[in-house]
Amino acid sequence: xxxxxxxxxxxxxxxxxxxxxxxxxxxxxxxxxxxxxxxxxxxxxxxxxxxxxxxxxxxxxxxxxxxxxxx
Amino acid sequence: xxxxxxxxxxxxxxxxxxxxxxxxxxxxxxxxxxxxxxxxxxxxxxxxxxxxxxxxxxxxxxxxxxxxxxxxxxxxxxxxxxxxxxxxxxxxxxxxxxxxxxxxxxxxxxxxxxxxxxxxxxxxxxxxxxxxxxxxxxxxxxxxxxxxxxxxxxxxxxxxxxxxxxxxxxxxxxxxxxxxxxxxxxxxxxxxxxxxxxxxxxxxxxxxxxxxxxxxxxxxxxxxxxxxxxxxxxxxxxxxxxxxxxxxxxxxxxxxxxxxxxxxxxxxxxxxxxxxxxxxxxxxxxxxxxxxxxxxxxxxxxxxxxxxxxxxxxxxxxxxxxxxxxxxxxxxxxxxxxxxxxxxxxxxxxxxxxxxxxxxxxxxx
Numbered sequence: 001x002x003x004x005x006x007x008x009x010x011x012x013x014x015x016x017x018x019x020x021x022x023x024x025x026x027x028x029x030x031x032x033x034x035x036x037x038x039x040x041x042x043x044x045x046x047x048x049x050x051x052x053x054x055x056x057x058x059x060x061x062x063x064x065x066x067x068x069x070x071x
Numbered sequence: 072x073x074x075x076x077x078x079x080x081x082x083x084x085x086x087x088x089x090x091x092x093x094x095x096x097x098x099x100x101x102x103x104x105x106x107x108x109x110x111x112x113x114x115x116x117x118x119x120x121x122x123x124x125x126x127x128x129x130x131x132x133x134x135x136x137x138x139x140x141x142x143x144x145x146x147x148x149x150x151x152x153x154x155x156x157x158x159x160x161x162x163x164x165x166x167x168x169x170x171x172x173x174x175x176x177x178x179x180x181x182x183x184x185x186x187x188x189x190x191x192x193x194x195x196x197x198x199x200x201x202x203x204x205x206x207x208x209x210x211x212x213x214x215x216x217x218x219x220x221x222x223x224x225x226x227x228x229x230x231x232x233x234x235x236x237x238x239x240x241x242x243x244x245x246x247x248x249x250x251x252x253x254x255x256x257x258x259x260x261x262x263x264x265x266x267x268x269x270x271x272x273x274x275x276x277x278x279x280x281x282x283x284x285x286x287x288x289x290x291x292x293x294x295x296x297x298x299x300x301x302x303x304x305x306x307x308x309x310x311x312x313x314x315x316x317x318x319x320x321x322x323x324x325x326x327x328x329x330x331x332x333x334x335x336x337x338x339x340x341x342x343x344x345x346x347x348x349x350x351x352x353x354x355x356x357x358x359x360x361x362x363x364x365x366x367x368x369x370x371x372x373x374x375x376x377x378x379x380x381x382x383x384x385x386x387x388x389x390x391x392x393x394x395x396x397x398x399x400x401x402x403x404x405x406x407x408x409x410x411x412x413x414x415x416x417x418x419x420x421x422x423x424x425x426x427x428x429x430x431x432x433x434x435x436x
Contacts, residue, residue, distance in 0.1 A: 008383070009383070012379040012380065012383070015379065016376045016379060020376055025371075025372065025373065025376070027369060027370070027371050027372075028371050028372070028373055028376045028377070029376075031365065031366070031369050031371060031376075031377055032376050032377060032380055035365070035377060035380035035381055035383070035384055036380040036383065038380075038384050038387075039380055039381075039382075039383030039384040039386070039387055040383070041387075042383075042384060042386075042387025042388060042390070042391070043383060043386055043387040043390065046387065046390050046391070052391060054391055054393065055167065055388075055391065056167075056391070056392060056393060056397075056398075056401050057393075059401075059405055059409050060401055060404075060405040062409075063405045063408045063409050064405075066405075066408035066412075067404040067405045067408065068404075069256070070106075070256055070259055070260075070403065070404045070407065070408075071404065
């Protein structure tokens with residue numbers, strides 16, 4: 001699973017990065033890398049079976065007083 | 072500007088329908104019926120008014136800043152740093168809503184038909200195909216939607232016509248049984264859904280007739296509303312409030328009950344077909360909004376390089392979403408205040424108020 005993910009990352013990088021460098025689109029390259037890093041941080045731990053903090057639960061906790069009204 | 076394509080009025084209407092309707096059709100009726108029972112249709116009519124309000128807000132903002140999307144004019148109205156923060160919030164909201172949509176998209180086939188297939192298979196298919204459409208640009212996406220929406224809606228209507236043999240009108244009585252509070256509670260979730268029309272502001276600059284934006288938004292909310300009301304009333308007429316409120320996928324189960332002359336049966340596969348097509352449309356539209364939004368937020372020239380990494384982020388977020396029962400609980404209780412107060416009414420109202428006070432218009436600056 002992890003190997004497949006890393007393969008996908010490499011494929012995406014090979015697919016996008018050369019043309020970005022050729023066209024000198026450095027801003028796009030930076031945004032691309034940041035998103036890819038966020039994606040790695042989200043997917044690889046989950047593929048290894050590590051539970052990440054769940055944003056849905058955080059939102060639920062933030063809006064608990066209002067959510068209780070809709071019970 | 073990162074996007075050069077233009078869409079016409081008809082495509083825009085279908086695009087905003089696909090922005091809301093596909094996932095709303097699936098499981099929202101059960102939640103409304105749980106609160107308001109046989110008065111669910113009154114709740115839905117209330118939610119149409121909320122949707123119209125949000126649509127009006129967004130259109131007046133867009134009229135003040137023509138050629139600019141939500142991410143661009145929030146910066147212009149509030150100044151650089153607060154505008155960026157608002158943009159970041161919306162970016163998060165779009166990505167999260169899309170992850171929820173992908174999770175719901177995978178849930179119906181996974182729960183109802185193919186329990187042995189892992190969720191991730193559906194996630195990857197959805198993201199890869201939607202990502203391909205998004206990479207090809209707004210025009211390709213909206214042409215796909217233009218092709219699929221009439222077929223999907225038409226099939227849905229004809230399936231519900233087949234249900235008419237089982238209809239009993241007494242199931243809608245007594246009207247106003249549970250009181251006003253329950254009806255308002257029932258209106259919360261569909262209002263949260265209707266308010267997603269906020270994201271239509273990402274597409275207004277790309278209309279070939281931007282003056283018709285108001286008509287587009289209002290018409291699409293009305294079509295969605297009428298469709299939701301008829302689906303919910305259809306479910307209620309066939310099963311009554313007790314049975315239908317306990318289902319996860321009431322529309323699917325209602326269509327499953329079709330049996331005409333022991334011959335025309337098991338047509339629920341058509342529902343799965345409609346769901347796959349329309350679900351792709353919804354995921355595609357949200358995906359596009361996320362990618363275009365992040366490109367505009369960062370001031371990039373091209374959004375296409377971002378499509379693949381955003382897909383990976385979506386995959387991770389969709390994985391993080393809880394199972395369908397927890398997800399529906401979140402959508403029924405925490406999502407309406409979260410989406411409505413912050414993203415659908417709060418921030419647009421602040422933006423409109425600030426732009427009125429500062430008297431800024433797009434043309435002058």
